[in-house]
Amino acid sequence: MARTTSWNPLAFAPAQVTLLTSALYIALFAVLLWVHSTVPSAPSDPTPIGGINLTSAWLDLSYISDGHHPVDSRRNEVVRGYLLKRIEEVLEGNDVDHRVVLERAGRKPGNESMVLKPALREVTVFDDRRSNVTFLDDFRRQPWTCYSESTNVMVYIRGSEDPKDDWWENNDKYEGQGGVLVNAHYDSVSSGYGATDDGVGVVTILQLLSYFTTEGNQPKRGLVLLLNNNEEDGLYGAKEYLRHPLSEFTHMFLNLEGAGAGGRAMLFRSTDAEVTKFYTSPNPFGNIVSGDGFKRGFVRSGTDYSVFNGDNRMRGIDVAFFEPRARYHTDQDDARDTSVDSLWHMLSAALETTEAMTSYEGDQFDGSTRRNGKLDISSGSDSAYFDLLGKAFAVMRLQTLFALSVSLLVAGPVLLIVLEVILRKSDKWYPLSTKHYLHSSDDDEAVHFSGMRGLFRFPLAFVVATAAVLALAYLLTKINPFIIYNSEYAVWAMMLSAWFAVGWFFLAGADRVRPTALQRMFSIMWLYSLTWVMLVAATVGENNFDLGSGYFVVIYNAATFAALLVSYLELLALPTKTSYVEHVSGAEQEVHGRSGRPGSRSSRSVLSSSRRQPSGADDDDDDEATERSGLLGASDRRSGNTFVSKIGKRSQVDEDADASDDKYLNQAYGDEQPWSSKLPRWTWVIQLILLAPINIIIIGQISLLLTSALHMTPADGNPVLPIYLFIAVLALLLLLPLTPFLHRVSYRIATFMFLVFVGCLIYNLLAFPFSSDARLKIYFVQRIDLNAGSNDVIIAGLDGYIQDIIGELPSAAGQDLKCGIDGPSGKADRRSGLQTCSWHGLAPNVLANEPLETASFSKNTTNDFASWLDYNVTAANGTANFSIRGRNTKQCRIVFDNLVSEIHIDDAALDPRYKPVAEKGSEQIRLFSREWDKTFEVDVSWPSGKTKGQKGKVMCMWNDVNAPGVIPAYDEVRRFQPVWSAVTKASDGLVEGWKGFEI
Numbered sequence: 001m002a003r004t005t006s007w008n009p010l011a012f013a014p015a016q017v018t019l020l021t022s023a024l025y026i027a028l029f030a031v032l033l034w035v036h037s038t039v040p041s042a043p044s045d046p047t048p049i050g051g052i053n054l055t056s057a058w059l060d061l062s063y064i065s066d067g068h069h070p071v072d073s074r075r076n077e078v079v080r081g082y083l084l085k086r087i088e089e090v091l092e093g094n095d096v097d098h099r100v101v102l103e104r105a106g107r108k109p110g111n112e113s114m115v116l117k118p119a120l121r122e123v124t125v126f127d128d129r130r131s132n133v134t135f136l137d138d139f140r141r142q143p144w145t146c147y148s149e150s151t152n153v154m155v156y157i158r159g160s161e162d163p164k165d166d167w168w169e170n171n172d173k174y175e176g177q178g179g180v181l182v183n184a185h186y187d188s189v190s191s192g193y194g195a196t197d198d199g200v201g202v203v204t205i206l207q208l209l210s211y212f213t214t215e216g217n218q219p220k221r222g223l224v225l226l227l228n229n230n231e232e233d234g235l236y237g238a239k240e241y242l243r244h245p246l247s248e249f250t251h252m253f254l255n256l257e258g259a260g261a262g263g264r265a266m267l268f269r270s271t272d273a274e275v276t277k278f279y280t281s282p283n284p285f286g287n288i289v290s291g292d293g294f295k296r297g298f299v300r301s302g303t304d305y306s307v308f309n310g311d312n313r314m315r316g317i318d319v320a321f322f323e324p325r326a327r328y329h330t331d332q333d334d335a336r337d338t339s340v341d342s343l344w345h346m347l348s349a350a351l352e353t354t355e356a357m358t359s360y361e362g363d364q365f366d367g368s369t370r371r372n373g374k375l376d377i378s379s380g381s382d383s384a385y386f387d388l389l390g391k392a393f394a395v396m397r398l399q400t401l402f403a404l405s406v407s408l409l410v411a412g413p414v415l416l417i418v419l420e421v422i423l424r425k426s427d428k429w430y431p432l433s434t435k436h437y438l439h440s441s442d443d444d445e446a447v448h449f450s451g452m453r454g455l456f457r458f459p460l461a462f463v464v465a466t467a468a469v470l471a472l473a474y475l476l477t478k479i480n481p482f483i484i485y486n487s488e489y490a491v492w493a494m495m496l497s498a499w500f501a502v503g504w505f506f507l508a509g510a511d512r513v514r515p516t517a518l519q520r521m522f523s524i525m526w527l528y529s530l531t532w533v534m535l536v537a538a539t540v541g542e543n544n545f546d547l548g549s550g551y552f553v554v555i556y557n558a559a560t561f562a563a564l565l566v567s568y569l570e571l572l573a574l575p576t577k578t579s580y581v582e583h584v585s586g587a588e589q590e591v592h593g594r595s596g597r598p599g600s601r602s603s604r605s606v607l608s609s610s611r612r613q614p615s616g617a618d619d620d621d622d623d624e625a626t627e628r629s630g631l632l633g634a635s636d637r638r639s640g641n642t643f644v645s646k647i648g649k650r651s652q653v654d655e656d657a658d659a660s661d662d663k664y665l666n667q668a669y670g671d672e673q674p675w676s677s678k679l680p681r682w683t684w685v686i687q688l689i690l691l692a693p694i695n696i697i698i699i700g701q702i703s704l705l706l707t708s709a710l711h712m713t714p715a716d717g718n719p720v721l722p723i724y725l726f727i728a729v730l731a732l733l734l735l736l737p738l739t740p741f742l743h744r745v746s747y748r749i750a751t752f753m754f755l756v757f758v759g760c761l762i763y764n765l766l767a768f769p770f771s772s773d774a775r776l777k778i779y780f781v782q783r784i785d786l787n788a789g790s791n792d793v794i795i796a797g798l799d800g801y802i803q804d805i806i807g808e809l810p811s812a813a814g815q816d817l818k819c820g821i822d823g824p825s826g827k828a829d830r831r832s833g834l835q836t837c838s839w840h841g842l843a844p845n846v847l848a849n850e851p852l853e854t855a856s857f858s859k860n861t862t863n864d865f866a867s868w869l870d871y872n873v874t875a876a877n878g879t880a881n882f883s884i885r886g887r888n889t890k891q892c893r894i895v896f897d898n899l900v901s902e903i904h905i906d907d908a909a910l911d912p913r914y915k916p917v918a919e920k921g922s923e924q925i926r927l928f929s930r931e932w933d934k935t936f937e938v939d940v941s942w943p944s945g946k947t948k949g950q951k952g953k954v955m956c957m958w959n960d961v962n963a964p965g966v967i968p969a970y971d972e973v974r975r976f977q978p979v980w981s982a983v984t985k986a987s988d989g990l991v992e993g994w995k996g997f998e999i
Helices: 014-037 054-064 073-095 197-213 237-240 288-295 305-310 339-358 398-425 457-479 488-513 519-545 551-573 577-594 599-610 652-659 674-678 683-710 719-743 747-766 801-806 969-975
Strands: 097-104 113-115 122-131 132-136 144-149 151-155 179-185 221-226 250-258 263-270 313-322 366-371 374-377 382-388 392-397 776-785 789-797 818-820 835-840 870-875 878-886 893-898 900-907 922-928 937-942 953-959 981-984 990-996
Touching: 014 221, 014 719, 014 747, 014 835, 054 073, 054 179, 054 339, 073 122, 073 197, 097 288, 097 674, 113 457, 132 237, 144 237, 179 237, 197 221, 197 250, 197 313, 197 339, 221 237, 221 674, 237 305, 250 339, 250 776, 250 878, 263 366, 263 382, 288 382, 288 683, 305 313, 305 922, 313 577, 366 519, 366 922, 382 398, 382 683, 457 719, 457 747, 488 519, 488 683, 488 719, 488 747, 488 953, 519 551, 519 683, 551 719, 577 674, 577 747, 674 990, 683 719, 719 801, 747 893, 776 801, 789 801, 801 835, 801 900, 870 953, 870 990, 878 893, 878 953, 893 937, 922 937, 969 981
Parallel strands: 097 122, 144 922, 179 221, 179 250, 250 313, 776 981, 776 990
Antiparallel strands: 097 113, 122 151, 132 144, 151 221, 263 313, 366 374, 382 392, 776 789, 789 835, 818 835, 870 878, 878 937, 893 922, 893 953, 900 937, 953 990
16 A cells, blocks of 8 residues: 555544544543543532531431431431421521411411511411311322321522512412512431432532522522432422412422432423523533433333422422432441542532523413412423533524424425535446446446445344344343343443444454445445434424434434545545546556567456456566465555556566555555545544543443432342343444444454453353442332231342341241242232231331320230221211321331222312322222321211221321330341341331221
8 A cells, every 4th residue: 555655643444444443433432431430529628619508417417317317206306396497497597587487287277486686588488287288199100199297397488589478477478570480309218218309409408408598599480499309209398388378489490309329410300491490500411311311211210390290380400419319318328439429519509500591581381370279380392402511501482493493394305415416417426337438338348336245234234233232232131131231331342342342243243354545435335224213213202202302313414414524525525436437547548568478358357346356377487476466476565555466466567556656546445345445544533532422421421320210220120121122232333433444454453352241241141230330229118907916017129039038137037938929018019029928027116106195005025916907987878987006116007908989088178289198999098187186086987978888097106216116126127137148128118007997
């Protein structure tokens, strides 16, 4: 090869391509992993902004998460008292004019307590112990009637443009400019400490209170800070807020949540593009993929977002932690396993977003009407959004994305067709051209262009390499399905290296056998066709299903189109096909004329055909072998541009031709077509820059997001095969930008990738899938027949593994396990893909921390199960009355064998937004009280009108595990389970005690 005498650092040659592509991919992958796996550092100054104190925030978090505090625990009341005290301290410290409104059941709201200071700001604190709500369960999508009593805490910070009266005391509905709601829940699950779910959100609200009550920071729009209770068992606290007059005032909301246990707080989802634009952060993090996952039902968990948007039609955004999933709802959701950096990431985003919302001066969010008693805020536009490496954030309306998609679908092919027509008219369309004649086929030998060579290499390599990684997905699912749980990056390395090695084998192998200058262009053509089909699917999703996740396809297609455009423009540098044929014929005649032999058709054919052809035997035994001689002495070439004599013998004329440095014939790369001599060799760098960086960043971020969100979900019962298929497809998308250049990559890189594949495959097939950093979650509940005294401990989890875990527990030794597929609380609580095992366990002592004033009503022993729950059922006039009282608990329920059609709960408020009974009837009534040992009075009737013979269960739940020995079976699991496992709650109660009834 003798294109130039000097080495070109940008030439499309193996060394340059290997170096640049490797450096680019390594650098981009390293940046992606760094951004994804690290949290931006918090400021070294503990008071980075006036009114914000990180030290105070961390101390608050440490206190709140210093114990389990579910809604029905004594610790929950301690946390609530602490929050009220901290609110008072913040307002006192900022010297703010404020008052505390004590709202109690049976009392109208009034100013029970007032603290006056020099007027800097007017703030009202609502201690809500009056609201209650009855609604159908839309959290689990079950026909369950739910009743709950509020223990929410709300703080209203009056905006500079708000009304100057106490409008919430009027019976009239609020009309006017709406305010902003920021929400977090202060209860935890019974099995977790709630540091990030939702302690960080709670302390963020305390810091927002401090900031917006600092002099000079009064918001324009009023701000409501809501600390709600009982989110974990069914979003009750948010429902209760909607019963409060303040809910009529707030039109925008920011919900702070935790669905993981650390890392970065991401923009989980948003209601529309307009409100999403308020999301600002020093280190933004979010992607529409998560929002579309909720929209299409792929994400089954819920947050208060769905209540504010669904029931009250407010417009807002959901910001939440989402990884690592293995620590979610376990004892690793504590302050030790999170960080100040994570705290600052949520706090800084919440501060800037809230400031943007409260500073908004338009009326787009205030055009509200009322339908069926429900506030109906004018809706916004569907959105698409994503961040770029945690430094920039893009938001657009879905209609804009759809317009871009349609434009690319139409304009791209049309422009390419126009360019092809221009190239054909310019006689420079070499792709797909096979041969040409100097004058006519009757008089001349054809000059071959070989323009079809390499056309089908890309689809062959694509199909085989993709089939290989898909086969690996099925192989892992069969052999070691849960390896993704702990070794997600080993799975990724296996998929990437396998696709690379197989793709390189076919593309580079074909290039070595039959080189072509068009392989890069053909690869980009096929890549463009593939992304065009993907864009069709994305456009349908945007238009028919309101999905914005296809934004990456729009970017992918646009980048591929730009790269293909470069290939089209490269052809303009070539000579016309006619002039090339004339030159070839003239060069041949010149060569053979100087050798004393006339040109012939056969010699022209040899000259213009593939440049690497065998020649006849060498008749001159005395010819001295040179570095240009063929390996067998039977052919000769000059850097792949061979002037071959008819008898296969190198002549002086050939040497003269070599010396001519013919730009038409003598400067093509290797054995590629001679006409490619004038193609520019540096434009591949432009194509690499167009294809790789933006696509790797966009696809890489989605890949890491989905991997973090999904790789630990098999413990929840989710199937593993879709996770491996996701990774296989995303690995393919990450490597496709490399395929136009892959045939130039050195075999050393391919060999290394093959070895990586082999090593990762062996590891993924043999390694144990769980570890202390990625613990397998198991689900615990203890169920007791309070009359019969039967006591069953139930654990749900992955089949094969829960048996090993239970085998470590002393109480289960020697017992026959009863295993099946029903969930811990029956079929309604079934987790698909999980196995449930039970055995006779240690007896709980849930009355151990019962207050002295109530402990005397029955002997407090672990065997006195019947005294834990008292109930009475009376029937009259087709209605049954249930009177239920559980000891040392706040929650009870009634389960019916036959659906009930009418339900009335004493003291329950009526709300036209909620139906208390499902259309076909309710099978359960779930009751939550704000008081201990409350007697619930419930009236029900059945569609048949008959009460006699109706059966069911009455039960109560206990959750407090802060003191050892209260639920010893749970303590035993925590103490003896393997280090690679973690226990979490399976139901609303860790202990469920029940008694059967028959009327």
